Amino acid sequence: MSISKQEVVSRYLPEVLQPGTRAEAFAPSNIALCKYWGKRDVELNLPINSSLSISLGDLGSLTSITESEIGVDQVYLNDEALSADSRFAKKVLAFLELFRRELRQPVIVRTTNNIPTAAGLASSASGFAALTLAINDFYGLELSDNCLSAFARMGSGSASRSIYQGFVEWNKGSSVDGMDSCAQQLDYKWPGFRIGLLKVAIGEKKVDSRAGMQRTVESAALYGAWPQQAENDLVTIKRAIVDRDLQLLGQTAEHNALSMHATMIASWPPLLYWQPESVAAMHRVWELRESGVSIYLTMDAGPNLKLIYQQADESRIRDAFPELLDVDIVAPFD
Amino acid sequence: MSISKQEVVSRYLPEVLQPGTRAEAFAPSNIALCKYWGKRDVELNLPINSSLSISLGDLGSLTSITESEIGVDQVYLNDEALSADSRFAKKVLAFLELFRRELRQPVIVRTTNNIPTAAGLASSASGFAALTLAINDFYGLELSDNCLSAFARMGSGSASRSIYQGFVEWNKGSSVDGMDSCAQQLDYKWPGFRIGLLKVAIGEKKVDSRAGMQRTVESAALYGAWPQQAENDLVTIKRAIVDRDLQLLGQTAEHNALSMHATMIASWPPLLYWQPESVAAMHRVWELRESGVSIYLTMDAGPNLKLIYQQADESRIRDAFPELLDVDIVAPFD
Numbered sequence: 001m002s003i004s005k006q007e008v009v010s011r012y013l014p015e016v017l018q019p020g021t022r023a024e025a026f027a028p029s030n031i032a033l034c035k036y037w038g039k040r041d042v043e044l045n046l047p048i049n050s051s052l053s054i055s056l057g058d059l060g061s062l063t064s065i066t067e068s069e070i071g072v073d074q075v076y077l078n079d080e081a082l083s084a085d086s087r088f089a090k091k092v093l094a095f096l097e098l099f100r101r102e103l104r105q106p107v108i109v110r111t112t113n114n115i116p117t118a119a120g121l122a123s124s125a126s127g128f129a130a131l132t133l134a135i136n137d138f139y140g141l142e143l144s145d146n147c148l149s150a151f152a153r154m155g156s157g158s159a160s161r162s163i164y165q166g167f168v169e170w171n172k173g174s175s176v177d178g179m180d181s182c183a184q185q186l187d188y189k190w191p192g193f194r195i196g197l198l199k200v201a202i203g204e205k206k207v208d209s210r211a212g213m214q215r216t217v218e219s220a221a222l223y224g225a226w227p228q229q230a231e232n233d234l235v236t237i238k239r240a241i242v243d244r245d246l247q248l249l250g251q252t253a254e255h256n257a258l259s260m261h262a263t264m265i266a267s268w269p270p271l272l273y274w275q276p277e278s279v280a281a282m283h284r285v286w287e288l289r290e291s292g293v294s295i296y297l298t299m300d301a302g303p304n305l306k307l308i309y310q311q312a313d314e315s316r317i318r319d320a321f322p323e324l325l326d327v328d329i330v331a332p333f334d
Numbered sequence: 335m336s337i338s339k340q341e342v343v344s345r346y347l348p349e350v351l352q353p354g355t356r357a358e359a360f361a362p363s364n365i366a367l368c369k370y371w372g373k374r375d376v377e378l379n380l381p382i383n384s385s386l387s388i389s390l391g392d393l394g395s396l397t398s399i400t401e402s403e404i405g406v407d408q409v410y411l412n413d414e415a416l417s418a419d420s421r422f423a424k425k426v427l428a429f430l431e432l433f434r435r436e437l438r439q440p441v442i443v444r445t446t447n448n449i450p451t452a453a454g455l456a457s458s459a460s461g462f463a464a465l466t467l468a469i470n471d472f473y474g475l476e477l478s479d480n481c482l483s484a485f486a487r488m489g490s491g492s493a494s495r496s497i498y499q500g501f502v503e504w505n506k507g508s509s510v511d512g513m514d515s516c517a518q519q520l521d522y523k524w525p526g527f528r529i530g531l532l533k534v535a536i537g538e539k540k541v542d543s544r545a546g547m548q549r550t551v552e553s554a555a556l557y558g559a560w561p562q563q564a565e566n567d568l569v570t571i572k573r574a575i576v577d578r579d580l581q582l583l584g585q586t587a588e589h590n591a592l593s594m595h596a597t598m599i600a601s602w603p604p605l606l607y608w609q610p611e612s613v614a615a616m617h618r619v620w621e622l623r624e625s626g627v628s629i630y631l632t633m634d635a636g637p638n639l640k641l642i643y644q645q646a647d648e649s650r651i652r653d654a655f656p657e658l659l660d661v662d663i664v665a666p667f668d
Contacts, residue, residue, distance in 0.1 A: 283609075
């Protein structure tokens with residue numbers, strides 16, 4: 001029996017909301033090194049396995065909430081007013097609704113993503129994290145970090161991790177209301193650690209992550225071994241971070257990502273997020289690695305690659321991949 | 335504890351060999367609809383799971399054995415004399431050695447593959463099946479079909495299935511000497527059933543099937559669910575053959591093949607036999623299917639696709655894939 005999001009949130013709201021007039025919050029995008037794939041509770045976005053990510057510094061979403069003067073809620077995305085029945089506006093307002101109680105005062109929600117569109121990064125993680133932080137501020141909720149992470153997770157699973165910078169672990173938790181399924185920042189720094197975005201294909205994906213993971217859980221026999229592999233990979237990746245062991249981290253993260261894609265490929269109907277260009281880029285990464293460069297790849301539910309390496313190898317990697325996009329994750333560590 | 339091939343074969347040889355002067359045998363190539371992936375015994379090529387294939391009629395290998403006048407063994411492949419230390423010659427002579435006892439009379443082995451090189455089909459299955467049949471005849475062994483299939487299997491796993499035409503099931507067996515791990519012809523015909531070869535890339539693969547399946551078994555956690563899936567798929571495919579249900583057969587065969595590839599992709603180091611062109615062709619097959627054409631794909635440990643369909647849809651499929659190569663598997667059924 002699943003509890004509703006509303007029921008969970010209501011337990012943590014103050015008796016009387018005290019909205020301000022304006023609040024603004026930023027949250028970073030994140031790239032999972034140990035992936036989240038599969039839900040044990042679809043309503044609350046409770047995951048089957050724990051995961052671990054790195055946040056992308058000042059690449060992410062900036063969200064503000066202000067009082068509206070015009071009597072209806074309004075949603076802006078990248079400075080463009082959205083119609084009330086657009087998919088994005090509906091998702092934002094449905095999430096906001098969870099926190100409003102009886103207050104019907106209209107608001108304006110403005111979200112700006114500073115992730116280059118060309119990066120092909122999903123913005124739902126940073127978007128829901130920033131929205132949760134802005135809501136907390138706007139309504140004076142004074143929620144704990146754990147609580148903010150758990151609530152962001154109800155908007156989009158991986159948003160739980162975008163509450164924090166640096167390396168972040170999302171513990172899958174076990175409680176029915178999911179309040180122990182929240183992320184925590186890991187207290188490890190790694191100067192010189194790099195993530196590069198290799199965009200190889202564009203185009204809306206046909207099956208979104210939510211539907212994709214559901215299909216995998218329901219139809220891929222091979223998925224049976226995924227939760228345990230992910231738990232083991234997470235432990236290994238944490239050790240690699242502590243030891244600043246790029247080979248161990250890279251191997252484990254790449255193996256983890258490809259195993260996740262393997263569960264998709266073993267689904268029915270088959271879920272193949274890769275385009276021809278993805279496979280070409282994968283082979284190029286492996287060739288570069290065979291030539292002695294310490295480079296690894298990870299991929300999410302889409303066609304693009306994220307490259308894992310260290311600053312020392314950056315010039316050789318940029319020579320091989322001139323189209324590589326920078327990700328400024330230097331700030332939190334260097 | 336593994337038994338050696340020699341020990342197994344010796345039990346079935348007559349006291350005294352009575353070689354003829356010439357023997358010749360043909361064996362067809364086969365395409366697995368339920369794949370063989372993973373060995374429980376590497377020496378004897380005993381599989382972890384049962385498999386099911388369709389033989390390709392008169393596409394295959396023709397092998398002859400004749401007495402040699404020149405005092406040494408000779409091996410010809412497609413009318414070309416091979417040096418004694420070539421990989422192919424060594425494999426052929428090592429296999430022949432198992433059956434020779436004390437007889438040291440030199441022989442000439444000639445193998446001709448009539449599979450178009452452009453088809454990108456492995457010839458080891460048909461080659462070892464034809465060689466086994468020719469050996470049986472040349473030395474007057476009078477082995478049973480089961481025994482011939484089991485011996486061919488020791489040369490190359492899938493050769494066990496190439497002993498027969500039509501639909502063929504290779505039961506994994508359970509005995510230590512593997513003599514119950516042999517194929518049998520299924521007594522079902524399906525006029526109008528078609529296999530098309532879609533060659534999308536060339537080039538020697540870096541990791542052969544033997545090494546690939548070993549790596550998968552040893553390093554892919556997801557492989558754990560494969561044996562049971564394969565057993566289930568085999569039952570479903572047999573039912574689909576009995577009912578001549580192309581959708582059920584196609585779905586199950588495609589899901590089976592992609593699940594096998596998923597176990598490879600989830601191996602470490604990753605095993606990706608696909609090239610960019612493979613993925614492009616896969617997406618084209620899925621688009622054609624979405625447009626209403628009953629077409630399915632299967633793939634072996636290589637970049638090329640095999641298409642599964644029925645004669646009635648052939649013209650639409652040839653329009654979409656003008657590069658499709660014919661496979662004459664009409665003969666056994668029509």
